[in-house]
Amino acid sequence: MMRVKIGGIEFKNPVIAASGTFGYGLEYKELVDIEGLGGFVTKSITLKGREGNGYPRGVETEGGMLNAVGLQNEGVEHFIKEIWTKIKDCETEIIVSIAGSSVEEYTECARQIGEVKGIKGIEVNISCPNVKEGGMQFGRDVKMTEGVVKAIREVYKKTMIVKLSPNVTDITEIARAAEGGGADALTAINTVLGMAVDIRSQKPKLSTVTGGLSGPCIKPIALRCVWEVYNAVKIPVIGVGGIKDWQDVVEFMLAGASAVQVGMYNFAMPTVTTDIASDLEMYFTQKRIESVSELIGAMKMF
Amino acid sequence: MEEKVFTVLDIDYVDKIGLNTIILKDVDGNLPKIAAGQFMMVGMRENNVKLLLRPYTIAEVDYKQSTVTILVEIRGAGSRRLVEECQRIMCLKESQRYVRDLPNTIRGILPLGRGWTIKDIEKGERILIVSGGAGRASVGYLREELEKKGIETYILMGMKGITKEGKKIKEEDRIYITTEDGSLGFKGRVTDHPMLEGKFDRVYACGPRGMLRALTEKIGRRAPLMEVSLDNIMLCGVGVCLCCAEKLTDGRNVRVCKEGPVFNVKELGWI
Numbered sequence: 140m141m142r143v144k145i146g147g148i149e150f151k152n153p154v155i156a157a158s159g160t161f162g163y164g165l166e167y168k169e170l171v172d173i174e175g176l177g178g179f180v181t182k183s184i185t186l187k188g189r190e191g192n193g194y195p196r197g198v199e200t201e202g203g204m205l206n207a208v209g210l211q212n213e214g215v216e217h218f219i220k221e222i223w224t225k226i227k228d229c230e231t232e233i234i235v236s237i238a239g240s241s242v243e244e245y246t247e248c249a250r251q252i253g254e255v256k257g258i259k260g261i262e263v264n265i266s267c268p269n270v271k272e273g274g275m276q277f278g279r280d281v282k283m284t285e286g287v288v289k290a291i292r293e294v295y296k297k298t299m300i301v302k303l304s305p306n307v308t309d310i311t312e313i314a315r316a317a318e319g320g321g322a323d324a325l326t327a328i329n330t331v332l333g334m335a336v337d338i339r340s341q342k343p344k345l346s347t348v349t350g351g352l353s354g355p356c357i358k359p360i361a362l363r364c365v366w367e368v369y370n371a372v373k374i375p376v377i378g379v380g381g382i383k384d385w386q387d388v389v390e391f392m393l394a395g396a397s398a399v400q401v402g403m404y405n406f407a408m409p410t411v412t413t414d415i416a417s418d419l420e421m422y423f424t425q426k427r428i429e430s431v432s433e434l435i436g437a438m439k440m441f
Numbered sequence: 442m443e444e445k446v447f448t449v450l451d452i453d454y455v456d457k458i459g460l461n462t463i464i465l466k467d468v469d470g471n472l473p474k475i476a477a478g479q480f481m482m483v484g485m486r487e488n489n490v491k492l493l494l495r496p497y498t499i500a501e502v503d504y505k506q507s508t509v510t511i512l513v514e515i516r517g518a519g520s521r522r523l524v525e526e527c528q529r530i531m532c533l534k535e536s537q538r539y540v541r542d543l544p545n546t547i548r549g550i551l552p553l554g555r556g557w558t559i560k561d562i563e564k565g566e567r568i569l570i571v572s573g574g575a576g577r578a579s580v581g582y583l584r585e586e587l588e589k590k591g592i593e594t595y596i597l598m599g600m601k602g603i604t605k606e607g608k609k610i611k612e613e614d615r616i617y618i619t620t621e622d623g624s625l626g627f628k629g630r631v632t633d634h635p636m637l638e639g640k641f642d643r644v645y646a647c648g649p650r651g652m653l654r655a656l657t658e659k660i661g662r663r664a665p666l667m668e669v670s671l672d673n674i675m676l677c678g679v680g681v682c683l684c685c686a687e688k689l690t691d692g693r694n695v696r697v698c699k700e701g702p703v704f705n706v707k708e709l710g711w712i
Contacts, residue, residue: 162681169442170550170679182683190694197676197684199493199519204676208683211694354492406677407484407492409444409550 140423141416143177143398143431145375146298146323148259150177150232150398153431154388154416157379157400158183158236158262158302159208163218164226167409175413177398178232181218183264184252185237186244188214192269193346198335203354203381204403205333207269207347210238215248219255227257234300238264240273242290249295260298263291263322266329268306268351278304278329281316288320300377302326303368305357310364311371318372326377326400327364331357354403355381362394369395369436383411385418392434442679443473447547449530450508459601460512460575461524462500465547467507475502475509477583478556478645478670478703482678483511484548485526491519494550496675496698498578498647501585509551512578523547553678554702557583557645557668562592566642569664571656573599573631573648579670583645595641599631599648632656642666650711657712667706673697 141152156179163181164173173179191211198205212218218235226233235252239245245263252258265278265287277283288301301317303310305328314325330351335344343349361380369376378396382388383404391399404411428434447465465483484494501510515521530545562568568587572580577598584594595615602622612618618626619634627634631648632655640663646656647670661667673685680699687697690710695701706712 160677160681166679166681170444190688190692191683191686193688194686195674195684196686197682198674199491199676202492204493206676206682206684208686211683211686404492406682407494408548409679 140429141420141431145377145398146260146300148178148232148234148298152177152416152419153392153398154412154419155179155232155234155377155398155400156405156412157402158264159206160402160405163222164229164231164233165222167405170409172413174230175416176231177416178234180234180236180262180400182212183210183236183238183267184212184215184218184248185210185239186215186248188212188217195344195346196350198344200333200335200352200354200356202356203352204406205335205345205350205352206330207345207350209269209347210267210274215251219251223255223258232259234260234262234298236262236264236302238267238270238274240270242287244273245287246290246294249291249299253295253297258297260300260323261295262300262302262326263288264302264329266302266304266306268304268330268332268349269347275304275306275329278302278313279307281312284313285316285320288317288322292321298323300324300326302329303364304329305360305364305380306332311367314368314371318374322374324375324377324397325368325372326379327368328357328361328380331360353380355383357381358387362391365391365396366394366438382415383407385415385422388415388419389422389434392431393436393438395436395438397431397435442550442553444548444550445469447509447549448545449527449534449547450506452524452527452531460514460577461527462510462512463524463527464508464510465549467509468546470507472502472504472507472509473552475499475552476556477559477586478579479552479554480678480702481509481511481549481551481553482675483523485523486546486548491517491522493519493676494548494678495519495523496553496672496678498670499552500578500581502582509549512575514575550678554698555700557670557703558666558705559583559587559590562587562590562643564591566592567640568592568594569597569641569644569660570594571597571599571631571644571646571648573652574601575672576647576649576652576670579645579647595636597631597634597636599634599652630655632659644668646670653706654712657706661706661712668703669706669709669712670702671697671704672702
């Protein structure tokens with residue numbers, strides 16, 4: 140009933156933990172029954188390790204939070220050797236998020252991930268707003284999006300999901316470029332650019348001045364993007380941005396999402412993803428919904 | 442670490458030093474083992490203003506009663522809401538009128554982080570515990586754990602000042618206080634206190650960064666071991682978001698919530 144297929148991956152339910160908010164699945168092991176999740180996306184991995192930005196990197200804002208972590212991770216080799224071996228037997232789908240500052244970095248990272256048996260898919264992060272080079276630069280430009288996606292497609296044959304940035308003039312043209320480049324699915328959206336200022340010290344609250352806004356405060360923006368992207372492409376859309384309960388999930392599905400990701404709310408309530416999955420199942424049973432596809436894009440136009 | 446449900450056993454909200462003492466009772470009655478210096482993330486059942494849980498040092502533990510005590514300084518909307526919510530739960534309990542459908546519990550994830558290094562202390566070592574402001578939350582449980590091992594401690598607590606209601610805090614044997622306004626104990630900053638001229642084998646400190654830095658200059662470099670507890674802004678508290686990162690002298694960014702909050706001052710570049 141709750142099963143949903145995206146590319147070559149079949150998720151047991153459509154609730155996935157979003158990149159950067161679930162670590163590598165190990166951190167929440169003691170608090171969350173991971174097998175109750177549809178899946179999770181790892182924190183973004185880059186070819187070489189990165190130390191990330193300086194402190195302060197995060198601050199809570201009204202109904203959400205700003206972060207500027209800057210892709211801190213220990214690199215793809217470390218991931219494959221040290222982390223993947225610890226998580227590969229999780230009873231849930233694991234998608235590996237990759238990021239980079241050049242096309243070569245993306246493709247080399249994807250190629251190495253592609254060689255690991257058991258990793259079924261990647262999410263290409265071309266929308267990180269917190270790095271000086273690469274990241275969102277790719278996701279803001281039609282040609283660069285198509286270029287990087289196409290290059291990865293050539294070296295990576297398994298499921299490739301591309302994560303889009305909302306910080307663009309027209310998200311549909313980027314979505315079409317990613318689809319044209321060979322993406323199997325799209326995730327919308329990454330964080331929204333924002334900032335906060337401490338009026339006492341008169342300094343910005345993030346070391347990078349601006350950062351990525353997430354949480355319930357961005358839900359309407361995310362929903363709009365999902366709806367626009369859904370209408371622009373033929374591949375599945377994974378909706379993410381401010382989801383905190385099953386009602387939000389239904390809303391995203393009606394707008395066109397085939398599955399959803401939960402981000403910031405993992406921090407507020409670690410069990411939120413599994414809670415949503417069981418609530419959603421109850422809703423499906425009560426409403427006699429037999430398949431997720433009955434809801435996808437089923438929004439009625441007056 | 443585990444997520445638990447707490448009811449509010451007591452809230453002392455007239456501690457005019459600015460700290461609200463909140464005693465939380467574990468509903469299940471089986472607190473996990475908590476080490477001195479560890480912290481917990483505390484949150485409300487429902488909260489639409491600020492959504493995230495907040496980190497608080499576990500200031501006291503009572504395994505028999507299954508209670509933990511936190512000291513909450515109101516710094517913004519989140520901590521204010523938490524104190525208000527605890528007051529509301531207490532009032533309901535006192536009037537014995539639970540309102541149905543309203544959540545009457547507090548959520549907590551504990552124990553978190555790495556606490557003070559105290560295992561290898563030998564009898565006869567001279568131990569100094571220093572706090573500044575809300576860092577006072579770190580003093581009580583650490584002292585208790587050390588005294589259990591038969592180790593004497595010297596305590597130095599600095600605060601802005603106290604008023605009549607703050608009388609519960611007083612100077613005793615081996616407990617020294619500084620206030621900036623001179624309302625209790627030594628007038629001045631904690632780092633100005635003459636007892637810092639003494640010799641100590643270990644120094645444990647918790648307070649604002651400026652204080653920790655000054656203290657390290659004053660005494661930390663002489664002491665064989667000095668540890669400090671940091672209060673970097675945390676969003677998740679369990680090592681996932683990487684927002685509380687602290688840069689160590691070896692260049693690595695580590696998570697204060699996981700690899701800390703207690704660090705040896707030698708690991709910290711800024712000290």
